Amino acid sequence: VTHFSDRLIAAIRQKNSSCIVGLDPRIESMPRFILDATAKEGSADEHLRRSIATFHRLVIDSVFDLAPAVKPQTAFFEQYGIPGLLALADTIEYARERGLLVIVDGKRNDIGSTAEAYARAYLGGGQSAFVGDALTVSPYLGRDSLMPFVEACERHGKGLFVLVKTSNRGSGDLQDIEVANSDGHSTIFMKVAELVASLGESLVGSSGYSSVGAVVGATFPEQAVQIRRAMPKTIFLVPGFGAQGGTGKDVVPCYNADGQGAIVSASRSITYELPDPGLSEADFRALVRVRTVKMIAEINGFLAHLPTA
Amino acid sequence: VTHFSDRLIAAIRQKNSSCIVGLDPRIESMPRFILDATAKEGSADEHLRRSIATFHRLVIDSVFDLAPAVKPQTAFFEQYGIPGLLALADTIEYARERGLLVIVDGKRNDIGSTAEAYARAYLGGGQSAFVGDALTVSPYLGRDSLMPFVEACERHGKGLFVLVKTSNRGSGDLQDIEVANSDGHSTIFMKVAELVASLGESLVGSSGYSSVGAVVGATFPEQAVQIRRAMPKTIFLVPGFGAQGGTGKDVVPCYNADGQGAIVSASRSITYELPDPGLSEADFRALVRVRTVKMIAEINGFLAHLPTA
Numbered sequence: 190v191t192h193f194s195d196r197l198i199a200a201i202r203q204k205n206s207s208c209i210v211g212l213d214p215r216i217e218s219m220p221r222f223i224l225d226a227t228a229k230e231g232s233a234d235e236h237l238r239r240s241i242a243t244f245h246r247l248v249i250d251s252v253f254d255l256a257p258a259v260k261p262q263t264a265f266f267e268q269y270g271i272p273g274l275l276a277l278a279d280t281i282e283y284a285r286e287r288g289l290l291v292i293v294d295g296k297r298n299d300i301g302s303t304a305e306a307y308a309r310a311y312l313g314g315g316q317s318a319f320v321g322d323a324l325t326v327s328p329y330l331g332r333d334s335l336m337p338f339v340e341a342c343e344r345h346g347k348g349l350f351v352l353v354k355t356s357n358r359g360s361g362d363l364q365d366i367e368v369a370n371s372d373g374h375s376t377i378f379m380k381v382a383e384l385v386a387s388l389g390e391s392l393v394g395s396s397g398y399s400s401v402g403a404v405v406g407a408t409f410p411e412q413a414v415q416i417r418r419a420m421p422k423t424i425f426l427v428p429g430f431g432a433q434g435g436t437g438k439d440v441v442p443c444y445n446a447d448g449q450g451a452i453v454s455a456s457r458s459i460t461y462e463l464p465d466p467g468l469s470e471a472d473f474r475a476l477v478r479v480r481t482v483k484m485i486a487e488i489n490g491f492l493a494h495l496p497t498a
Numbered sequence: 499v500t501h502f503s504d505r506l507i508a509a510i511r512q513k514n515s516s517c518i519v520g521l522d523p524r525i526e527s528m529p530r531f532i533l534d535a536t537a538k539e540g541s542a543d544e545h546l547r548r549s550i551a552t553f554h555r556l557v558i559d560s561v562f563d564l565a566p567a568v569k570p571q572t573a574f575f576e577q578y579g580i581p582g583l584l585a586l587a588d589t590i591e592y593a594r595e596r597g598l599l600v601i602v603d604g605k606r607n608d609i610g611s612t613a614e615a616y617a618r619a620y621l622g623g624g625q626s627a628f629v630g631d632a633l634t635v636s637p638y639l640g641r642d643s644l645m646p647f648v649e650a651c652e653r654h655g656k657g658l659f660v661l662v663k664t665s666n667r668g669s670g671d672l673q674d675i676e677v678a679n680s681d682g683h684s685t686i687f688m689k690v691a692e693l694v695a696s697l698g699e700s701l702v703g704s705s706g707y708s709s710v711g712a713v714v715g716a717t718f719p720e721q722a723v724q725i726r727r728a729m730p731k732t733i734f735l736v737p738g739f740g741a742q743g744g745t746g747k748d749v750v751p752c753y754n755a756d757g758q759g760a761i762v763s764a765s766r767s768i769t770y771e772l773p774d775p776g777l778s779e780a781d782f783r784a785l786v787r788v789r790t791v792k793m794i795a796e797i798n799g800f801l802a803h804l805p806t807a
Contacts, residue, residue: 213612237625264608264615270626274583298636299573299605300666303522306573316546317579327607329638330664331671352638357609359642366689367678377686380675 192394193348200257206485209258211456213265214241218461220473234272241276251477258290260454278318291321298327300334308341323348328381348400351385354378356406356429386420398424407435413442425451431458437487448492501703502657509566515794518567520765522574523550527770529782543581550585558593560786567599569763587627600630607636609643617650632657637690657709660694663687665715665738695729707733716744722751734760740767746796757801
C-alpha cells in the first residue's frame, strides 16, 4: 500500500500546486444555470442531488489539473439529508475518476469500536460510498480515540488530518490554554501537536512526510511557526485562506523551509461569491479556474522567496 | 417552543427512568431472524436498510415505555453508506412516532457557517431527514463554534450535549491536563464544563435545567463529582454503563442530590451480547426489555439512597 503522504506529495510536485479546493454545497449560492438545468426532470430530491453533483462536477473539471486534492465538507452535504449524501458519494467518485485526492472534511471523532466505524465509513474496509483518501478528525477524546483511524490509514493507504489549531477567532478558548508546569511555554494546541507528531511516526513515507497530518488555520501565522517547528514531518492542512481572511503571506509559516509540507484550502472564495448569479457555464468554469490559478500564483510566489527554496 | 430540557425531564418523571438505549447498528451481531426475514426481497442495499430499521423498530417497541430517549450513534449508520443513513432516517422517525426523544450521537463540530449546516442537519431548519431532539457535539474549536448549535436549540426547542469528560481510558490525554495559574485545581475538562454551563445559561427551562447538556463518562466517578458541583443546571448524558464497565454506583455522582439531572446510556449490553444468535423474535424482545428494566432498577435503587431523594 502506498502511503497517502507520498501520493499527496507526488501530486503537489506534479501540479506544482499545494492549493486544494473545498466543496461546500450551498444551493442558494450556486449559479442559476445549475438549478435551471437540473429542474426539469424528476422529484425535488433528485433535483437537489443532481444540482449538487453537477455543480461539483463543473468545479472539478475546472481545477483537476491545478489542484492535488479537493475537500468536500460533510456538514454541507448532511444538511440536505439523503439527497445531499447521494451527491457526496457522486462527488467523491467523480473527483477520484479525474485523478484528484479526496480529503473528507468531517471532523469526526469517537472512541473504540465507534471510531472504527467512522474509519470504515470514510477510510475504507466497509460498505460505505463515502470513502476518500483522507479524513479530518478531532483530538478531544485523546490518543486511544485516534488509534483506530491511524490503523485504518496504515491498512488502506489513507491519511488523517487532526485538528491542532483551528482558523476561527474563538479557537483559543481551549487550544491556547497554557499548560501547568510548562514554564508558560506550552499550550493545549502544542500538546496536541506533540500527540499528532508521535501518532504519525509509524506512517512516514518515502517523501519524508507522515500520513497523519494536522489542521492549522491560516489565520494564526505566529502559532503556525511554533507548530511547524515541533512537527517537521507532518503535512499541514491549512483552512482559512480567502473568505476567512488568511493571505498568501499568512500561510508561509505552515510550510517547511523547502516549500513543502502544507496544503492550503479555499472554498467560498473559489466556488461562490459570484459577480452575477446569472453567469454562463463557460464563465463560471473560467472564473473558478482563474481564481484557482491566482491563489496558486500568490502562494507559490511567497514560497519562491523562502530561504532554502 | 418548549425547552428540550423540560421535555426530557418530563419524560424521565413520567417513566420514572433516566435510562436511555443506544442504537448502534452492527449487522454481524444482530439476531439471525432479522437477517433471515429481510433477506428474501430486494437488493443488497434494501436488505441492509431493512435489517437495520427492523432491528431498531423491535428495540424501540420493547423499550418505548421504559426509556425517555434513544441514542442512535451516527458512526454505525455511516459505515453502511446510503442504506445505513436511510435506516437512520427510518429509525429517528419511528422513535419519534413512539413518543421517544432522539439524541443523535454524532459528536459533530465545526466553525461558522459549517456549524450552522450541522445544526440544520440534526436540529432542524433545513431539508434533512436526520433531525432528532438533541445532538452531541465536541468542544475543541471553542465557544464561537458552539454558538450556532446553541442558537438552533433556542429556535427549534432542541438540545445539545457537549463532550466534557469522556468514558474512554485515554480521555485524560487532553481532558485531564492541568491548566497553568489555577493552583493545580483546574483541568481542561473543568474549563470545558465552565464554558458549557455558561453557554447553557440562556436555555434554562421551567424544570431548572438547561437544554445545553454535557457528556460525562460513567467510568470516572471522581471527576463526575467535581463536574456535577460546577454545573448544577446541566443535564449529564452518561455513556460507559454496561459494556464499558460503568456500574449503577459509578453513575450516582452524575446526578444532583435530588436524583435528577442525568441520563445514562447503554447500547451493546442492552441490544447485543445475545446468548444465542438464533433466538426468536419474542425472546429477543423479552431480553431487551428485561435488560432495560434491570438497568433502571439498578440505577433507581442507588438514587433512592441519595441523601435528599
